[in-house]
Amino acid sequence: MSAGDSLAGRLSCCALAMAFIVGLLHLAVRLREVQVVEAADYGYILGRQAERRVQTGGTRGRIFDRNGSVLADNRESVSIICRPSFFKKRTWDEIASGIIAAISNVESVVGRPSPVTAKDVRRHIARSLAMPLPVWRDVDDGELARFSERESEFPGFAAEVVAERVYPQRRLAAHLLGYVGRDRGESVAGDEKFNFFLPELRGRSGIEHYYDGFLIGVPGERKLLVDARGFTIREWTVVEAKKGPDLRLTIDSGVQRAVERQLRGEIGACVVLDPRNGEVLAMASAPGFDPNDFVPVLRTEVYERFAGDPSKPLLNRATGGAFAPGSTFKPITALAGLRAGYPETAEYNCDGVYQLGMMRIHCARRWGHGELDLRRALMKSCNPFFCNLGMDIGTNALIAAARDFGLGRRTGVDFGVDSPGVVPDGEWKLRKYREKWFQGDLAQMSIGQGMLLVTPLQMAMVAGAIGTGYSVMPHLKADMAPVRRPLPFAAAHLRAVREGMRMVVAGDGESGGSGWRGGEGVPVPVSGKTGTAEVGRRDRRRNNTWFIAYAPSEAPRVAVAMLIEDGVSGGGTAAPKVAEILKAVFNDG
Amino acid sequence: MTAKLRNFDYLSFAVMIALIAIGTVSVWSAGNARTEAVFHGTWLRNLATAAFGLVLYLAIAFSDYRRWLGLVAAPAYCLALALLVAVLIFGSEQFGGRRWLWFFQPSEISKLCVIAMIAWLYGGEDSPIAGVRRTFRGFLIAAAVVGLPALLILKEPDLGTALTLIPAAVVMLVVAGVWRRGLVTILAGGGIAALMVLGAVYEAERPGVARERRDKIMRFVPLRDHQVRRVKTFLFQDEDQTGAGYNLRQAKIAIGSGGFSGKGIGKSDSSHLKYLPQAVSMNDFIFCVYAEETGFIGSLVLLALFGTLLVLGCRAAFLSADGGGRLLALGVSTLVFAHVYVNVAMSIGVVPITGLPLPFISSGRTFLITAMCGFGVIQSVTIHREVKKR
Numbered sequence: 001m002s003a004g005d006s007l008a009g010r011l012s013c014c015a016l017a018m019a020f021i022v023g024l025l026h027l028a029v030r031l032r033e034v035q036v037v038e039a040a041d042y043g044y045i046l047g048r049q050a051e052r053r054v055q056t057g058g059t060r061g062r063i064f065d066r067n068g069s070v071l072a073d074n075r076e077s078v079s080i081i082c083r084p085s086f087f088k089k090r091t092w093d094e095i096a097s098g099i100i101a102a103i104s105n106v107e108s109v110v111g112r113p114s115p116v117t118a119k120d121v122r123r124h125i126a127r128s129l130a131m132p133l134p135v136w137r138d139v140d141d142g143e144l145a146r147f148s149e150r151e152s153e154f155p156g157f158a159a160e161v162v163a164e165r166v167y168p169q170r171r172l173a174a175h176l177l178g179y180v181g182r183d184r185g186e187s188v189a190g191d192e193k194f195n196f197f198l199p200e201l202r203g204r205s206g207i208e209h210y211y212d213g214f215l216i217g218v219p220g221e222r223k224l225l226v227d228a229r230g231f232t233i234r235e236w237t238v239v240e241a242k243k244g245p246d247l248r249l250t251i252d253s254g255v256q257r258a259v260e261r262q263l264r265g266e267i268g269a270c271v272v273l274d275p276r277n278g279e280v281l282a283m284a285s286a287p288g289f290d291p292n293d294f295v296p297v298l299r300t301e302v303y304e305r306f307a308g309d310p311s312k313p314l315l316n317r318a319t320g321g322a323f324a325p326g327s328t329f330k331p332i333t334a335l336a337g338l339r340a341g342y343p344e345t346a347e348y349n350c351d352g353v354y355q356l357g358m359m360r361i362h363c364a365r366r367w368g369h370g371e372l373d374l375r376r377a378l379m380k381s382c383n384p385f386f387c388n389l390g391m392d393i394g395t396n397a398l399i400a401a402a403r404d405f406g407l408g409r410r411t412g413v414d415f416g417v418d419s420p421g422v423v424p425d426g427e428w429k430l431r432k433y434r435e436k437w438f439q440g441d442l443a444q445m446s447i448g449q450g451m452l453l454v455t456p457l458q459m460a461m462v463a464g465a466i467g468t469g470y471s472v473m474p475h476l477k478a479d480m481a482p483v484r485r486p487l488p489f490a491a492a493h494l495r496a497v498r499e500g501m502r503m504v505v506a507g508d509g510e511s512g513g514s515g516w517r518g519g520e521g522v523p524v525p526v527s528g529k530t531g532t533a534e535v536g537r538r539d540r541r542r543n544n545t546w547f548i549a550y551a552p553s554e555a556p557r558v559a560v561a562m563l564i565e566d567g568v569s570g571g572g573t574a575a576p577k578v579a580e581i582l583k584a585v586f587n588d589g
Numbered sequence: 590m591t592a593k594l595r596n597f598d599y600l601s602f603a604v605m606i607a608l609i610a611i612g613t614v615s616v617w618s619a620g621n622a623r624t625e626a627v628f629h630g631t632w633l634r635n636l637a638t639a640a641f642g643l644v645l646y647l648a649i650a651f652s653d654y655r656r657w658l659g660l661v662a663a664p665a666y667c668l669a670l671a672l673l674v675a676v677l678i679f680g681s682e683q684f685g686g687r688r689w690l691w692f693f694q695p696s697e698i699s700k701l702c703v704i705a706m707i708a709w710l711y712g713g714e715d716s717p718i719a720g721v722r723r724t725f726r727g728f729l730i731a732a733a734v735v736g737l738p739a740l741l742i743l744k745e746p747d748l749g750t751a752l753t754l755i756p757a758a759v760v761m762l763v764v765a766g767v768w769r770r771g772l773v774t775i776l777a778g779g780g781i782a783a784l785m786v787l788g789a790v791y792e793a794e795r796p797g798v799a800r801e802r803r804d805k806i807m808r809f810v811p812l813r814d815h816q817v818r819r820v821k822t823f824l825f826q827d828e829d830q831t832g833a834g835y836n837l838r839q840a841k842i843a844i845g846s847g848g849f850s851g852k853g854i855g856k857s858d859s860s861h862l863k864y865l866p867q868a869v870s871m872n873d874f875i876f877c878v879y880a881e882e883t884g885f886i887g888s889l890v891l892l893a894l895f896g897t898l899l900v901l902g903c904r905a906a907f908l909s910a911d912g913g914g915r916l917l918a919l920g921v922s923t924l925v926f927a928h929v930y931v932n933v934a935m936s937i938g939v940v941p942i943t944g945l946p947l948p949f950i951s952s953g954r955t956f957l958i959t960a961m962c963g964f965g966v967i968q969s970v971t972i973h974r975e976v977k978k979r
Contacts, residue, residue, distance in 0.1 A: 009915055010907050012764045016919060017903035020926050024892045024899075027933050031892075034845045034937050035885035042845025049842075050862050088624065227862040 052130045052224040052232075053193065057200025058217030059163045061244035063177060063207060065253045066279075066478055070168055072177055072208070077164035077296065078139050080110065080147060081132040084125060085231035086156025096122050099156075103135055106154050110136060110143045115297075129230040131196055137296035138164060165201055165208075167291045173256050175285045175316035176249075176476070178206020178416075179294035194221070204294070206316070207249065207476060210416045217244030248478040250279035258584035259284045262577035268564040269317035269456045272581060275464025275550060275559040277482035278472035280413070281585075283457070285317040320417040322453035323563055326533030327381045327514075327570065328546045329402075329448025331466055331497050333390055334374055336401035338493035340393040347371045354384035359440045361387055361447070364514070364532075378500030379513040381530060383447050390446025395437065398445060399425050404488050405462045406471055407454055412483075413474045421458055424451040449533060456561045459548045464559030466501065467527065467550035469494055501527040502553050515547060518575035522582040524552035530570030542566045547574035551582055558585050593651055596972040601901040604894050605646075605964055608949035609639050609957075611891065614854060615879045616952040619871040622860040622878075631871060631952050638954040642961035649965030653973045658913050659716075662702075662709035666734075669695065669702035673741035680745070693955040696742045696750045700757070701959055701966075703738050704920035707758055710734065711765035712912030728768035731758075732775070746813060749943035753927035755779075760923045761916045786810055790820045823941035836874070839864045840936045843877040844888075851884030871952045873944050876936050891950075895929050898964070905971040914970040921963040 034042070063072035087098040099121050103114055114135045124133045135157070139147070144159060151157065165180045180201040200219075203212035220241030225234040259270045263286035272282040287309075293302045306314050315321060338344060352368035354361040363369065363383045369376075377385035390398055402408065408423030422428070426437035429451065444450030454462075457474060465471040465487055473483040487494070505519040505526045519526035531546030545567030550556035560578050567573030617632035672695035681689045710716050710730065721727045735758040742751045762772060792798070793806035794817075810817065822834045843859035852858065857878045859865040865877055880888050902922030906915040925948050932947040934940045946953045948960040 008766075009764060009912070013903045013907040013915070013919065016760060016764075016906075016923070017900050020899040020903070020922070021896055023926060023930050024896045027930065027939075028889060028892055030934070030937055030939055031844070031880070031888045032885060034841060035847055035880065035888060036849055039845050039848040039885075042842050043848065046842050046846040046858060046864075049864065050858060225862065228864045233862060 050225060050227075052195040052226055053238075054131070054196040054198060054222040054224060055194040056198045056220040056222050056237075056241045058219065058241035059243045060165065060180070060201055061215040061217065061246045063215070064246060064248045065251045065256070066249060066281075067252065067254075068248075069253050071173060071249070071251070071253070073166050073168055074163045075166045076161050077137070078144050079134045079160050079162055079296075080106070080136040080139055081158055081160050082135050083132050083156050083158070083232070084129050085233070088229075088231060092122075092125060096125055099125075099133075102154065102156065106135070106147070106157055109150050109154075110139065110147050112136065112139075112143060128196060130224045130226045130232045131198075132158075132160070134160075137162075163201075165291075165295050169253065170292060171288050171290050172253065172260065173251060173282075173284065174206075174288045174291050175314075175318065176206055176251065176256075176283050176415075177291060178208040178210075179204055179291040180208050181294060182297065205314075205416065207247070207415070210414060211247055211477070215244045215247055218242035249476050250274075250281065250478050251283070251476065252281045255581070255585055256282040256284065258282070258581050260286070260288070262562070262580055263564075266564050267311050267317075267566060268562070269321060270560065270562045270577075270581070271318050271457045271460040272558060272560050272585070273460050273464060273474055275461075275468045275472065275556050278474045278480075279478070280457075280474050280476050281558070282581075283318045283476075285315065285321075287311050287313040289313045316417050317456065317563065319411075319413065319415055319455055319457045320419050321563075322419050322421045322455060323544050323546075323565075324450070324452060324533035324535060325448040325454045325459060326531030326544065326546055327383075327448055328459055328462075328529045328531035328548045328561075329445075329452065329454075330378060330381065330386050331501060331529055332401050332405055332407075332462065333386045333398060333446045333448075334378060334497050334500065335466075335489050335493055336398050337374070337389040337393050338496060339401065339489055340397045342389065342392065344374050344493070344496040347373045348377070348385045348388045350377075350382050350384040352384075354387040354443065356387075356391075356440055356443055359443070361443060374496060375500040375503055376508060378497065378529065379503035379508060381504075381514045386446045387443045390442055391439065395425065395442050395445075398442065399423055401489075402452070405458075405465060407452075407458055407462070411455075411457055411461060411474055413457065414476050414480075418457075419455050421455055422451060422453040448531060456563045459546065459561035459563075460559050463528070463548040463550045463561060464556060466494065466497060467553070467556030467559060498527060498553070501529055501550075504528050504530065505549070514571045515549075515575045517571060518547050518549055518578050519551075519582075520576065520579045522551065522579055523586050524582075525554070526551040526579070526582060527553040527556075528575065528578065530575060532567075532570045543568065545570045545573040547571070547578045549575075549578050549582070551586070558582065593972050596974065597650070598901055598905070598968060598971045601898060601905075601964065601968065601971070604898045604901070605949065605961070608891075608894055608898070611879065611894075612875070612947075612950035612952075612957075613639070615875050615882075615950055616871055618855045618857055618882060619860050619875060619878045620952070621855065622857065622863070622870070623867055624863075628871065635952050635954070635957065638957050639961070642958045645958065646961045646965035646968070649962055650968035650972060652969065654914060654917065654966060654969040655714075655911060655973060658705065658709050658917075659713055662705045662713070665702040666706040669699035670738060670741070673699055673738055677741065677744055694747075694953075696745060696747050697953070697955040697959045699738050699742065700750065700754050700924055701921075701963055703735065703754060704757060704761070704917065704924065704963075705966075706734055707731070707761045707765075708913045708916035708920060711762065711767065712914070712916040714911075714913070723766055723768055725768055725771065728771040731762050731767050732771075735762075746816075747944070748816060749931065749945035752931065752943065753924055753945065756927045757920045757924040761920045764919055765912070765916060786812065787820065787824070790817060791824050794821045794824070796825075819942045823938065836866050836869070837935075837938055837942060839866065840874055840877045841938060843874075844880040844937060847881035847884045847887075849885045851880075851882050851887055854882050857881040869944075872946055873932065873942075873951065874936060875951045876933055876947050879950065880936075892929075892933075895925075895948075899926050899929075901971075902964075902967050905967050905974070908974045909970050910974060911970075914973070918967045918970045921967050925960060925963065 087095050089095045100118050116135050181204040203209035221238040224232045259282040266286050269285040273280045349371050350369040352363050352366050361383050369382050402423045410418045410420045429437050445452050470484045470486045504513040504515040505528050507513045515528045515530040518528045528549030533544040536542050545564045547570050548561045550559040562574045562578045564573050613632050620628040620631040676695045739751050789806050789810050793803045860870045860878045899922050906918035909915045928948050932945050935942045946956045
């Protein structure tokens with residue numbers, strides 16, 4: 001009986017076999033869905049979770065001066081890095097302490113404490129586990145030799161060559177070139193193309209900053225294969241990074257060096273440019289710094305030295321500092337007067353002081369110049385003359401002239417720091433000081449004092465514009481088409497002012513001008529204007545001394561503005577320095 | 590002996606060897622992916638176990654099951670019950686269950702013992718209950734024979750084993766013609782109960798359900814926490830991708846990313862990069878490793894091999910003139926089918942995740958031997974299919 005009743009038993013065997021086949025076919029159908037229909041989706045998901053894309057930076061382009069001498073270069077620098085995937089442990093804490101312990105082991109061999117702290121290690125594990133951690137940057141030959149000798153004892157550590165920035169001329173043109181820094185190489189959240197950005201060098205100030213996008217080149221791509229915890233298993237390069245193009249500047253190292261020699265030990269700034277096309281030949285600010293101190297990273301003590309220095313060595317005074325122009329503004333007052341219809345032969349009497357209500361403005365010559373015309377007023381830098389002239393033409397005419405020279409406005413130079421300065425007017429004063437515009441303000445402004453503020457770059461442009469008759473936009477990158485704008489002043493008026501400025505240096509045959517030392521020893525005729533601006537409160541009054549110049553007088557090829565903070569006078573302090581610079585320019589060709 | 594060799598099912602044997610070979614390669618790949626060096630040699634241990642299993646297989650195959658079924662069934666069954674009790678008391682805890690006794694899992698062995706017991710009681714000619722098989726008493730005895738070990742296994746808990754043993758037992762009892770009304774009632778009841786549990790978990794864990802309501806419902810759900818989590822993961826497959834859903838998601842990613850033709854032997858990214866849960870990649874999730882490496886083609890080959898093996902098992906039952914032999918063959922086949930189906934289906938989210946090995950492929954030594962012994966029994970049924978009086 002039982003299973004002996006064969007037919008039913010045998011039928012159920014067949015039925016069961018059918019059931020098995022149906023079951024397995026069901027699996028096959030579902031597997032086809034996963035492995036054929038949706039395969040691409042799952043492949044993509046696996047890629048998303050298992051691959052990390054890293055953007056790699058190319059080598060930065062070099063920076064040259066106009067004659068091809070290198071201002072910023074790259075050098076090979078060795079870093080000792082630590083790969084976290086060699087420190088796999090069960091918990092993150094164990095991994096971190098494993099790495100920290102290993103670093104201190106390597107430390108004893110390298111012989112220099114690593115700047116990487118325990119906090120840095122934890123942070124790296126949390127944010128960029130897949131990437132190597134740079135433990136020592138820029139190790140020297142001795143350190144590298146000691147490490148390499150025993151490298152095999154420290155699994156997970158390796159020496160890696162990276163490009164570091166180097167400024168072969170050291171302090172030369174430091175403010176101009178700027179410096180570089182590194183971003184942290186951290187992961188990026190969200191669905192970005194890249195998960196990590198290698199901590200490549202980015203320009204932080206100066207030309208390095210302004211032309212960062214140009215110098216940085218085309219980034220490459222690396223892929224990392226990471227496991228479920230994020231450790232890198234394998235890595236390969238997808239796209240090789242391309243080197244950034246080189247940048248040629250309008251700067252002339254020789255002139256720059258001459259400028260910096262004159263600024264040594266001073267606090268001040270100087271700009272030398274070609275007024276015909278706006279090419280900046282030299283631009284310097286003092287005190288300076290060595291941009292190499294920022295490589296590979298800015299050390300804390302260096303930064304604190306900079307931050308704590310009252311003379312602000314990181315400030316680029318040439319374009320970022322705003323100063324009262326003092327008497328160097330007088331040519332603009334003169335042009336404003338001529339444009340307003342005052343004949344160039346008209347004379348004012350100078351008795352040594354200009355008085356307006358309670359306000360007294362003294363002349364440099366205490367007993368006065370007597371009757372004098374515009375040219376001689378420029379030559380002698382007579383304060384009462386220009387106060388009277390300014391009062392006669394009025395605020396609006398003066399302001400318009402100042403603005404026609406680009407004062408109170410950014411110059412448009414291809415540089416990150418480009419202070420507009422201040423050309424004050426009634427509205428501005430009301431907004432800033434909640435005070436009306438007084439006649440005294442006008443008198444002060446006529447001689448470049450008061451609330452008027454300019455940068456040395458702007459004053460170099462003013463000097464050049466007077467010399468050539470048109471203003472140009474200054475620029476630092478070589479081979480840029482000049483942007484010229486004619487000055488809205490009559491040629492005859494300009495001629496008169498030029499004559500005055502020529503007399504500042506050359507004198508009128510009877511007596512010398514206030515800036516006679518500005519042409520001393522220079523092989524070409526120089527025109528210029530001195531300036532001595534009184535700044536600070538009564539008890540701590542200092543003189544910001546200026547000399548602006550262009551040369552040769554009849555067809556200017558060079559315009560200079562020199563500012564020395566806390567000098568004696570424009571003619572005594574700044575003018576001789578400008579003469580030295582002009583000698584360097586014209587003696588070398 | 591020549592008669593035996595003539596009746597020997599060479600195809601079934603060859604398929605089994607092929608499956609063991611596939612399993613060895615898969616375990617080698619999954620083991621190499623693990624950090625712990627001790628697992629790099631697991632495939633070798635598996636091979637040694639397979640060699641030992643082969644001896645048992647041949648020994649069982651060439652001995653006439655009709656001669657020992659009556660002698661062995663009852664003692665083996667009692668021994669299995671004793672081991673199941675022992676494991677609850679002395680067993681070592683692992684992955685939230687008390688399943689291991691010394692070096693083996695009693696629940697795996699008990700599967701064969703229960704099958705043998707049912708085959709003997711409801712098919713053997715020397716069965717003590719030969720007269721009452723189709724009566725209510727026969728049904729009660731069957732319920733006790735299956736229910737007792739099933740309850741002990743659920744107590745471990747090893748839901749997967751219970752879920753494979755029950756279909757095997759039910760198929761055997763149906764074929765044996767046990768009191769149908771009782772069976773239907775139990776099956777329907779079990780099915781309804783399972784659906785109710787699923788529905789209750791769904792109702793309770795649905796997003797936006799208040800905590801008190803959830804707790805109130807869950808008080809009536811007879812599942813452990815980890816089981817509830819698995820059911821939840823199954824019901825809401827795309828929601829939780831980090832916690833309990835992580836395993837399922839990674840399993841699907843592994844299988845799916847294998848694509849049509851696979852990534853090549855030993856090149857499973859999911860296991861080498863440790864996205865696939867390491868603890869189970871060599872056992873319950875071995876199919877993911879295999880499917881990622883060999884693709885849809887490999888999956889089809891594997892399913893075809895299992896299909897061949899199972900159909901040959903049904904053939905053995907079909908050809909057998911003996912009730913006991915037929916039940917044995919059907920029971921073992923159903924048991925293996927249930928393992929294959931549940932294991933593959935859970936990897937692609939067709940059924941909830943349960944800890945079940947894939948026969949011959951997973952690196953479980955107890956179950957490998959169990960499965961080989963099972964097919965040894967089927968081979969024995971095939972060989973000794975002619976009606977022959979002792």
